[in-house]
Amino acid sequence: MPTLGEFIMRARVYGYTKHVIRIPELRARILYLRRGVGDFLKLVDLPPIRESDRLTRAAVESLCERAGIPREDFGL
Numbered sequence: 001m002p003t004l005g006e007f008i009m010r011a012r013v014y015g016y017t018k019h020v021i022r023i024p025e026l027r028a029r030i031l032y033l034r035r036g037v038g039d040f041l042k043l044v045d046l047p048p049i050r051e052s053d054r055l056t057r058a059a060v061e062s063l064c065e066r067a068g069i070p071r072e073d074f075g076l
């Protein structure tokens with residue numbers, strides 16, 4: 001299975017960019033992928049793990065489904 005960073009790099013091929021929202025008061029960070037604009041905007045939230053952490057099969061399948069990325073890109 002890929003790391004979160006590897007998944008993000010593959011998502012870039014499909015037009016996604018990575019974005020981070022930081023909320024200092026809560027010591028929180030929200031990481032998500034974004035593609036498109038206006039009515040064609042697609043957002044995909046990412047798990048709160050390091051980009052070097054390996055994703056589980058279930059996480060990869062879920063992210064692929066929500067982002068519209070073929071599972072075959074990850075050998076699934």
